[in-house]
Amino acid sequence: MSGTAIPILLKRAHKLPSPTGVALSIMQLCDDERVTIGQIATLVQSDPALTGRLLKQANNLAEGMMWPVVSAVEAVNRLGVQSVRLLALSFSLVDQYGRGECEHFNYALFWSHALLMAVAVKDLGEMLELGMADELFSCGLLSRVGCLALATAYPMEYSAILVRGLEPRNLLAEERKALDTDHIAMTDRLLKQWGLPEVLIEPLKFHEDPEAIIYAHGTRQWRLATLVHLSLRIANFVLHPSKDPAFQLSELHLLAGKLGLDESDFTECVDDLLQQWRMWGNSLNVQVNDVSSFAAMVESHTQWFKVLVAGEDARFAEVISDYLRDECKYETLTTDNSQDALSLALKFKPHAVLTFGSGQRMNSKGLCQALKSNTWSQHIFVMMLLENDDEHRVLAAFDAGGDDCLPQPVHLRCLQARLHTQARYVRISEAWERDHKRLRMAAEDLAQSNQRLLQSALTDPLTALSNRRAGLHTLAQTWSNASRYSAPFSVISIDIDHFKCINDLHGHMVGDDVLKLVSECLQKQARKEDTVCRWGGEEFLIICPNLELREGAYMAERIRQAIALNPYATDTQSIYITASLGIATWDNQIGSIEQLLGNVDQALYAAKRGGRNCVGVQAKQQVRVLKVA
Ligand SMILES: Nc1nc2c(ncn2[C@@H]2O[C@H](COP(=O)(O)OP(=O)(O)OP(=O)(O)O)[C@@H](O)[C@H]2O)c(=O)[nH]1
Structure with missing residues (x-):
């Protein structure tokens, strides 16, 4: 809980629900290790309602035993001290807080x-x-x-x-x-x-x-x-x-x-x-x-299960349909020909199709094959009602793609039991499907949050540039590419001059705006393949793959000029900004990233020492400062 709420809650602590009277005394007594069952029972007896409820609970537990629990001592004995404590607490709260001041509670x-x-x-x-x-x-x-x-x-x-x-x-x-x-x-x-x-x-x-x-x-x-x-x-x-x-x-x-x-x-x-x-x-x-x-x-809500009864004998189809509607509360439709059966299945979307007959109008095997060969109807449970259950017919029904079959005359109760199992299966699989979808959505949410988290862990919040951690990662990758393909790369460090004075003279907000302005300027000057990052405070780093020292030095000089020519404008004045830059390039002689960064630092310090607003270049263990005429 944060800040202000603690005092409010403390002030209102006396208003929080709490047990009173006998229940409170029982709780206090039960917390004493030396308490005896007799002492608790005596206290329980002082509250007849509580005694009755504990007896009832103890008798529930004692169900099946020869003698009912009739006294408070027996009840406490049977329930145990901790249970009595919890039950006394629970009953006391129910009794006391049956009404209150909160209008919409x-x-x-x-x-x-x-x-x-x-x-x-x-x-x-x-x-x-x-x-x-x-x-x-x-x-x-x-x-x-x-x-x-x-x-x-x-x-x-x-x-x-x-x-x-x-x-x-x-x-x-x-x-x-x-x-x-x-x-x-x-x-x-x-x-x-x-x-x-x-x-x-x-x-x-x-x-x-x-x-x-x-x-x-x-x-x-x-x-x-x-x-x-x-x-x-x-x-x-x-x-x-x-x-x-x-x-x-x-x-x-x-x-x-x-x-x-x-x-x-x-x-x-x-x-x-x-x-x-x-x-x-x-x-x-x-x-x-x-x-x-x-x-x-459960029974009354199984109506949603839809059955299409497609049988040559229209009267028998009606009998089955009426039974399923009245006894099982299923939604049903009937037809006596295969063609209508298919179009009805498309519109009605049944969970199960019951089919029988092998005449001209109704070919149950053909209907079953048609249903099982279409993507929209493959999942429909098809039950074939056979003229008899000889092996040949049963196997042919399954060969046609049927999910189940029953011989005629059909025992309606058996049919009901089989469809009921199917309805249960459909209900569970639909719920499972929803559950699965929810889980998938939760997993997607989590992945997105993780992505955002990762992004924010690698981004500088003020300038939206890569931060130092991301910069180090890019450096390691660039280093490994360079070593593998012997492709040089350069690193340029940019440090705003006398930035402390900007803060001191114009305030931190302006200081922040200046940092943003410089970062935009650096991004404009960098090439597509370069990575610009905020290295710390008022220092930036640009990692430039495939850039030799000579071109790197030109680029650093271009950046220096761009910063110097891009003052920060307030309503009343322009604040001129300059930066010092250091550049060093990777070659086979440099043994580690730290060494390369050390070289860049040397170049930057040389630029600072050389009067600021200039570029220091480190090459072959030599540092020189580019002076602009
Ligand atoms: N406004 C603002 N100031 C920052 C931020 N991060 C660091 N600073 C300030 O940047 C200033 C850096 O000062 P110094 O290290 O003395 O460097 P400098 O004044 O630029 O001097 P030189 O680098 O020697 O030219 C400090 O005053 C820091 O408080 C930031 O995010 N926003």
């Missing part, structure tokens, strides 16, 4: 969402063996407590941000701009303060943006961060349904798949956790929606 929705995340992180986390149930529950419940903290500490300011309904990424940026902190940082701060395990806190930082996860794929930390993100998406799916629930669902299944959860296990688990969410909602007085089962939601 929906407190009821916040807790409803948090509770659903809590149950999701706990249930899925247990299934994936990522931690202890109660720790996972508290971690899920408080994973976005930073939002509540901002609403509590800055009610007016945060309300003004929330009313704009920003996307998560923009919301974070706005929070930082207006409050100099954000809800992710606040969550991190509070959870550390409340003593949640560090291994659970760290992954929470990435729960809104899984592409930013820094952990290696498949590690425990990666799985935790992905789990919390999945739980966030489940809670969003239930509480903030989008215009495209089928899309949201396919994203959920893809994420679950990444965590190794099988689709039917996942559906079952979500159904179970929705039930728990309702139970917890009642017990904690948190509002919960009356949602239909998750399995039913």
Whole structure:
């Protein structure tokens, strides 16, 4: 957190969410190493609501055991001291912060969402063996407590941000701009303060943006961060349904798949956790929606799967089509001839084609071959319904490019099961495709940022010339070319004369402008193949490949004149600028770049000593200064 915000936050620290009463006493007591279970249980008993909730949680854990947990001592024993501490904290926050001053912060929705995340992180986390149930529950419940903290500490300011309904990424940026902190940082701060395990806190930082996860794929930390993100998406799916629930669902299944959860296990688990969410909602007085089962939601959003039924027997085609529409909620079309089937496939873009018949109007084998030979239709799943399942017919169906076949009479339930698998495959592969596209875009963004970073690391910000580091790199390349092809090259150093006086007399801003003016002048004078760089302060270097000493000396002299003839004009006066230049050329005798640069320096110093505004030339261990008559 930077500058001004610390005092503001410190001033408002007392307004940040914190447990009170019995919960606070329990937390303090649990932090004492000598505490006994009996002491904690006595404290728990002083709060009947808390006792009831802990008993419920302990009995959830004890599911399948012969005797239910009935006393506070047993509950504390079963849950463990740390779990009791975290649960007391969580329940206390839910009780106290059900309402508040921040106008556009929906407190009821916040807790409803948090509770659903809590149950999701706990249930899925247990299934994936990522931690202890109660720790996972508290971690899920408080994973976005930073939002509540901002609403509590800055009610007016945060309300003004929330009313704009920003996307998560923009919301974070706005929070930082207006409050100099954000809800992710606040969550991190509070959870550390409340003593949640560090291994659970760290992954929470990435729960809104899984592409930013820094952990290696498949590690425990990666799985935790992905789990919390999945739980966030489940809670969003239930509480903030989008215009495209089928899309949201396919994203959920893809994420679950990444965590190794099988689709039917996942559906079952979500159904179970929705039930728990309702139970917890009642017990904690948190509002919960009356949602239909998750399995039913999955079922009702499979409508997008489109099937073209193309069969010679139009009546039978209608029967299949009606069944798929009514029972599976698929979108269907029927036809009884091959030609129409192709044009319908082009317009309707079905995910699957069911075809049967080998008469004049409908040639299912021919239709299958036509679909599989066109690029636009190759991917369509083609199922052929055969008159019987003799080996010859089955092999011929696959030879024609069919993806699957069923013998007639068709068992509609079997057909449904096969198409359902295909629909699931299509849904996952579409989601995968989107995921892949997002990753590719993220990789492109990263490559561009890296390129910009590299560029800025090699560029002088004031003059936009190559900087010293880039200059050294070019020198090394030029050196290696010269050694390989025995092609000479020259290096010219340019140092503005009495630059300190310009700064002292006219100020640094003018000094900067003069540096820019000189750099433009150098670029104009340099050849295309030369590299002009800012070597430091008021010194520049030009690396000139394939330039002998004689021509190099002419070029240096030309540059000197150009600088001298190009004064810097202010509104009131012209500032005359001169520079001293040194030049040296590579030859086989020079053993290193440092030696060559040393020669250029000698030439430059000679020019300075020789009265400035002139060119020093270093050749064959001799230095001379070119004097202009
Ligand atoms: N405005 C401005 N001044 C700079 C920058 N970098 C270095 N300087 C100044 O450049 C001046 C260089 O001064 P000196 O090394 O004494 O050289 P000089 O005054 O040019 O004298 P001679 O080279 O001996 O002719 C110092 O005052 C630096 O503060 C810059 O980016 N902008």
